[in-house]
Amino acid sequence: MSAAAAAVGVAATPRAALAANSAYVFVYFTETPNQSGANYGLHVAVSTDGLNWAPLNQNNPVVTPTAGTLGLRDPFILRKQDGTFVILATDLNGTDFGQNNQYLHVWDSTDLTSFTGYRRIKMHNLATHTWAPTAFWDASRGQYGIVYSANNGSDVFMVNYTSDFRTVSANQVYFNPGFSVLDGDIVVDGSTFYLYYKNLANGLTYGARSSTGAPGSYTTYTAGLKQGNAMEAPMLVKANSGSGWWLWGDSFSPVNNDYYAWSTSNVGGGAWTVLNQRDYTPPLNAKHGSIAGITTAEYNAAVTRWGLPGWVRLKSSNFPDRYVRHANNVARIDPYPFDPYQDQLWKLVPGLADSAGVSFQSVNYPTRYLRHYNYELRLDANDNTAAFRADATFYRTAGLADSTWSSFRSYNFPDRYLRHANYVLRIDPLSASSSATDRQDATFKVTS
Known part of the structure; x- marks a missing residue:
């Protein structure tokens, strides 16, 4: 001193x-x-x-x-x-x-x-x-x-x-x-x-x-x-x-x-x-x-x-200013910030159809989950049917474009992955041999 x-x-x-x-x-x-x-x-x-x-x-x-x-x-x-x-x-x-x-x-x-x-x-x-x-x-x-x-x-x-x-x-x-x-x-x-x-x-x-x-x-x-x-x-x-x-x-x-x-x-x-x-x-x-x-x-x-957050956000790999959110019950990626900001907050819970997988529960609409319907992702209330649970379950894998990030494979359509197309989320057939753009569209960072 x-x-x-x-x-x-x-x-x-x-x-x-x-x-x-x-x-x-x-x-x-x-x-x-x-x-x-x-x-x-x-x-x-x-x-x-x-x-x-x-x-x-x-x-x-x-x-x-x-x-x-x-x-x-x-x-x-x-x-x-x-x-x-x-x-x-x-x-x-x-x-x-x-x-x-x-x-x-x-x-x-x-x-x-x-x-x-x-x-x-x-x-x-x-x-x-x-x-x-x-x-x-x-x-x-x-x-x-x-x-x-x-x-x-x-x-x-x-x-x-x-x-x-x-x-x-x-x-x-x-x-x-x-x-x-x-x-x-x-x-x-x-x-x-x-x-x-x-x-x-x-x-x-x-x-x-x-x-x-x-x-x-x-x-x-x-x-x-x-x-x-x-x-x-x-x-x-x-x-x-x-x-x-x-x-x-x-x-x-x-x-x-x-x-x-x-x-x-x-x-x-x-x-x-x-x-x-x-x-x-x-x-x-x-x-x-x-x-x-x-x-x-x-x-x-x-x-x-x-305490750490009880929720996660999903950041897009190729549009990193955009996050997965629901808007009018449609799942999409939008530039952050936006309101209601809670639309981008998710609880990553054990898969509704298989606890080894994951499901995305909305924070601001906790009875609703992301699920695919006609291959498009939307936010729906859980009716507890086997079909809903299957549609709302995904397996988290190493990111198709970046292994340090994450991709999400559909439970009931195992050749299809969650991805964005024209900023809207859907599930499409993808693999490691898919185009670089397709793999980036299906890669997300799970963050706070």
Whole structure:
């Protein structure tokens, strides 16, 4: 521990003494296109690979603010120097972005099984907002910097310093490149501070860096990045392996795709490669979140405390932005997100005709199952006849196009597999010798 750190009472357990991170945690809030899935409490998901996520607590909030606006946006999670976590969040319940608010929500967590010590901290006295906090350890100061978006005549990043996330220094401008910015995320890697942000003038995401992390010390070093129609809320994540990075970007609106991602082996090089959506699955309905590395013990404790989802989703192999859903009782694949979002949630239960197989029970219509009829898939109520049970039973096999994914063979037509055609689901004769397109149409990822 440095003398500066000791002077401000930081860190009882040095980070180096803790177990190595082997998994990841993602904190977020939720929204859907018609806002039926909007929830402005703290949501938590976990992942073992940093790319595919399982929402905890059935994607319900694990804690909700009890002061201020009684809601949050833009939660951020930081591993502190003592090994525990702090969560910061915008004090905003909903989408009324015109209101002024000088406060942030704050919680503490030892191991992600509880979120305690709830409080709000006042960051400034300006007639403006306090949005999208990020935080980092500044070893030279022996304090943490809390950076957030505010308007000080223009949209800039402000910073306050703290040793305990209870009292903070006076605010000062942290990053003002001469154009309006929003949604900064800061990661310290060795002696380099990386700041990724949205340029409001052109809607692109950029990376800046500094050798000190001091206010006004950053220089932008990347070209502008964007996928889809609009983006915000960049999340910069270093892989637990120590080599490789991911950059996530949240869609600007819940009516667009929810998250996009890039990868790089050299964050300092500034070149990013777009990730195929086959390679990642963000948490259901997640918006503007934050990712941190966690240990195996923390992963297991969080899963035990909050529970993994009781449902699955099926992602298409060759249209990875689309998921199997029912619509007017017809089974099809549609781009996510959509409402009702529950139409894509299934309970994978033992096969109704053979427990060695599987059947797909609808979550929002639990008396109904996917079954084929004239070779087309539809959602029907279980009448408990032998014909229905047979039509609703499938054998899960290695994916015909990708053995790490899954295909589903019909119980009563064993030469036929579940596949999409013109986005509608049916069963057709397929085998390993079928065309590449046919095999991809019949391959799905079972995910959360």
